Amino acid sequence: MEVRKAVFPVAGWGTRFLPATKAMPKEMFPIIDKPVIQFIVEECLDAGIENMVFVTGRHKRPIEHHFDINTDLEKHLENCGKTELLKNIMEISRLVNPIYIRQKEQLGLGHAVLVAEPVVGYEPFVVCLGDVIIRNEQNVISRMIEVYQRFGKSVIAVFEVEQKEVSKYGVIDGRHIEKDIYIIDDLIEKPKPEEAPSRLAIVGRYLFTPRIFDKLKVTPPGKGGEVQLTDAIKLLLEDEAVYAIKIDARVYDTGTPIGYLQTLIEFALQREDTRDGMMRFLRGLKIELSEV
Ligand code: G1P
Numbered sequence: 052m053e054v055r056k057a058v059f060p061v062a063g064w065g066t067r068f069l070p071a072t073k074a075m076p077k078e079m080f081p082i083i084d085k086p087v088i089q090f091i092v093e094e095c096l097d098a099g100i101e102n103m104v105f106v107t108g109r110h111k112r113p114i115e116h117h118f119d120i121n122t123d124l125e126k127h128l129e130n131c132g133k134t135e136l137l138k139n140i141m142e143i144s145r146l147v148n149p150i151y152i153r154q155k156e157q158l159g160l161g162h163a164v165l166v167a168e169p170v171v172g173y174e175p176f177v178v179c180l181g182d183v184i185i186r187n188e189q190n191v192i193s194r195m196i197e198v199y200q201r202f203g204k205s206v207i208a209v210f211e212v213e214q215k216e217v218s219k220y221g222v223i224d225g226r227h228i229e230k231d232i233y234i235i236d237d238l239i240e241k242p243k244p245e246e247a248p249s250r251l252a253i254v255g256r257y258l259f260t261p262r263i264f265d266k267l268k269v270t271p272p273g274k275g276g277e278v279q280l281t282d283a284i285k286l287l288l289e290d291e292a293v294y295a296i297k298i299d300a301r302v303y304d305t306g307t308p309i310g311y312l313q314t315l316i317e318f319a320l321q322r323e324d325t326r327d328g329m330m331r332f333l334r335g336l337k338i339e340l341s342e343v
Pocket residue numbers: 160180183219220221222240241252253254255279280281306
């Protein structure tokens with residue numbers, strides 16, 4: 052069955068970024084001039100998925116405006132002759148088919164995914180966390196779709212983290228089958244480093260068979276009193292196999308202040324129009340830092 056829809060659970064409060072996130076979704080924070088969420092939406096578009104289901108909350112309206120057509124702005128840019136900018140803002144709103152659904156109560160990531168069930172229906176779908184940008188040679192979602200097409204089962208992207216970092220992630224216990232593919236035996240959400248079954252951490256890209264919805268309905272609250280997606284995947288293992296692909300990618304976690312800052316600096320160093328200015332600034336800073 053074709054994978055046609057991606058779910059973005061974006062209803063969270065963004066408490067790590069308060070007060071900035073009181074009125075502005077963290078998914079709309081700019082990486083120079085493009086909001087974080089647009090990078091992830093573009094990753095889905097590149098993988099051939101156009102239907103994006105945003106599970107939102109009451110302070111997430113800017114996401115809706117961003118993917119909408121803004122005819123006034125388009126006219127203005129056209130009148131000023133700013134054709135490059137015009138092309139840029141026209142493209143994204145025309146390529147994406149956004150669907151918005153409210154998560155009325157924030158009961159956890161697993162609950163947010165379950166809220167999308169009436170829109171997704173009984174078909175395989177992708178889940179993308181709205182604050183993780185991934186730079187990989189091959190598009191990670193495309194690779195997950197390939198593996199899904201081969202086995203017909205759910206696929207989760209994982210990456211290797213340091214032992215002391217495992218408690219920030221869902222961690223898998225898996226057996227290597229071939230190349231980048233693992234079959235999952237068990238999962239644990241945010242384990243203590245000494246309890247982690249591996250260093251393979253869930254990165255924030257999932258491809259699920261619709262059976263996950265049945266499991267989410269019976270998943271009790273877990274870590275932090277929230278319905279955890281990782282716990283639902285563990286229940287899914289009782290009925291069907293779940294695969295993992297290990298990616299060797301650059302992962303940008305923009306969901307924490309330090310991760311966001313690192314992302315900004317790295318992207319600025321990679322972009323032609325900002326590289327020199329940022330280099331000059333960092334070189335100057337080095338002198339000051341060595342004096343601290
Ligand atoms: C969530 C998931 C976790 C996953 C992580 C990836 O945690 O619960 O399993 O490893 O995203 O970023 P969060 O970062 O929302 O606490």
